[in-house]
Amino acid sequence: MADEAQIPPYQDFLWPAVVALRTLGGSASIDELLEQVIVQQRYSEEQQAVLHGDGPRTEIGYRLAWARTYLKGMGLAENSQRGVWSLTEAGLNVEPEQIEPLRQKYIAASRSKNGARPRRKDSTPESEGFDESWEDQLLGRIMRLSPASFERLAQRLLREAGFTNTQVTGRSGDGGIDGLGVYRLSLVSFPIFFQCKRYVGSVGAGDVRDFRGAMAGRGDKGLVITTGTFTAEAKKEATRDGAPPLDLIDGSTLCTLMKEYGLGVIVTTRAVEDVSIDEEFFETGF
Incomplete structure (x- = not known):
């Protein structure tokens, strides 16, 4: 059985994900993207079977999820509410040698925004955890x-x-x-x-x-x-x-x-208010 050491780190999925999205016409569902990356990178069935932790997420799927998140933060991809991922104009034109500088720029911007915090030398997104989704639950x-x-x-x-x-x-x-x-x-x-x-x-x-x-x-x-x-x-x-x-x-x-079909799942819809200032109200003297 293969182990996690045989699966590349998430950053090695960034360019393959871009190539896969381009191959699929610039957009894809999560499953389509995963399957295309697996085919293009020629991952074996043994590698595809490696689980992240105790599962149910596979290690390849888990690391590709991080890659999607980073591509979005790097301005190369975006996703719709229905889970369809698409390349931005920058993503359609990015070159492979630009990927790592863009990743480092995104990491630096994230740290600046969230505040500096101690990090282990070997720290990676994988080691910092991944929120369990309702699907995983x-x-x-x-x-x-x-x-x-x-x-x-x-x-x-x-x-x-x-x-x-x-x-x-x-x-x-x-x-x-x-x-x-x-x-x-x-x-x-x-x-x-x-x-x-x-x-x-x-x-x-x-x-x-x-x-x-x-x-x-x-x-x-x-x-x-x-x-x-x-x-x-x-x-x-x-x-x-x-x-x-x-x-x-x-x-x-x-x-x-x-x-x-509402089987074992309760969906609660919450209303969200968008509040903005009405400048015209103030300018017209009430």
């Missing part, structure tokens, strides 16, 4: 479920998404198939087999092939749901030419769907 809670409970959660989620006759059928000797549901699209309906993988880490291409093999002769529509991630090779295998395509739901997508 939700995945942590799901990980405390039993395997059977996670299967029932997947069943409930699919029902909320419009599946009918959804059943949990997982049993030993069933080749990894955990359930079956029927999805209707307009006038056509078709069965979809699903598999639940409740663990941290990455689902590899071998797991995808095994699940497809278990479906052989029984159906050609499949769905793999995991609390972890899928390696780039697994995603490629899921859509391989000549083989029945499989749909993949990773931990991030699972959290988004649970939020969308």
